[in-house]
Amino acid sequence: MKNKVSAFQDLGMNGDYNDFLLKPKEKQYNITYKHHIIFWSIYFLFNTLRWGSYFQDYDYSLKSNLIGFPIHMALTYFNIYFLMPRFVYKKKYFLYTLLIVASLLLMLFAKYYLTYYFVTTNVWPEGPEPIEVITFNYSIQMMLGELYVVSFVTAIKITVDWLAEHSKLHELEKRQLATELRFLRSQVSPHFFFNTLNNIYALTLKKSNRAPEVVLKLSELMRYLLYATDKRKQSLKNEIECLQNYIDLERIRFDDSLEIDIGLTGNMEGKTIAPMLLIPFVENCFKHGASKNIGKMSISLDIDVKDDFLYLNLKNTIPKKAENNKIPTRSGGIGLSNVKKRLELGYNPEDYELKIKKKNKKFHVFLKLKV
Structure with a gap:
């Protein structure tokens, strides 16, 4: 033979290797109340300084943002936590479009009259001319501005949710493996x-x-x-x-x-x-x-x-x-x-x-x- x-x-019998399951867990992606407060605080401060510098009137900028930001937040959270889960995720796009447009119109009237009665009668100082009633140009500008805020915050939420879901799936795959x-x-x-x-x-x-x-x-x-x-x-x-x-x-x-x-x-x-x-x-x-x-x-x-x-x-x-x-x-x-x-x-x-x-x-x- x-x-x-x-x-x-x-050949020896030496070796010291860590178990596969003892690796650190994946990073968790969660939006907490602290993150909400920090985000809106920074955004509010930035907007106040921005428009205060533009108009050379920080008092007006502060008051107008105190009116506008609760509207921003209400519309944003209404879109993220109500409209999207019930309509976008269920592919009811037509109803979602109608409701978001209706929400923007409601926001438009609320912002106009609150500004008019509590801040200044010149509700559109950045516009081409002073207005005394809601005009088409004013409506388009305000709705686009609000839509920008809603889209920006919604994009952040979707990105964080995607990262969290991806992290969860990756962790699940590792555990299954x-x-x-x-x-x-x-x-x-x-x-x-x-x-x-x-x-x-x-x-x-x-x-x-x-x-x-x-x-x-x-x-x-x-x-x-x-x-x-x-x-x-x-x-x-x-x-x-x-x-x-x-x-x-x-x-x-x-x-x-x-x-x-x-x-x-x-x-x-x-x-x-x-x-x-x-x-x-x-x-x-x-x-x-x-x-x-x-x-x-x-x-x-x-x-x-x-x-x-x-x-x-x-x-x-x-x-x-x-x-x-x-x-x-x-x-x-x-x-x-x-x-x-x-x-x-x-x-x-x-x-x-x-x-x-x-x-x-x-x-x-x-x-x-x-x-």
């Missing part, structure tokens, strides 16, 4: 133990004195599974160590009927990988290859780490049909589909490449993964 796995033996990844990783452990217990069962049937060694290897695997699979990333060294333990278990089981050729190259220092991601590929070779083969079985595994990428090349002979195989076979596999799903959820598309195919009477698996 070929054996090129001595490089595995010096984390939940699904946890579920997929939880599938790995029982599936893996199920297959390993079958190995021990096969040895006990043969009354093999290697059973204690298998139990020891299994305990090492259990330790890895307990402390690694609940984390998003694990040390690549630890993952390879776990992979080696699994291969050792299978080598004990199949003895001389199995030929394994393993090569490991590259620097794994500081590299990380999703835990239990590589084992399903190797496990699949035994599950669908060696366990269904009567004759000599060949598996070739090469792992190479270059820069920030891991390259895995795995080959195994396509199994022959066995009419009488006393070694228990396994069913209900979730390995490869599980790995594909975990790659999709846990890595960006540009961070991995997976190819699985049949060629020259062998199964070929190629994985390129950012580590």
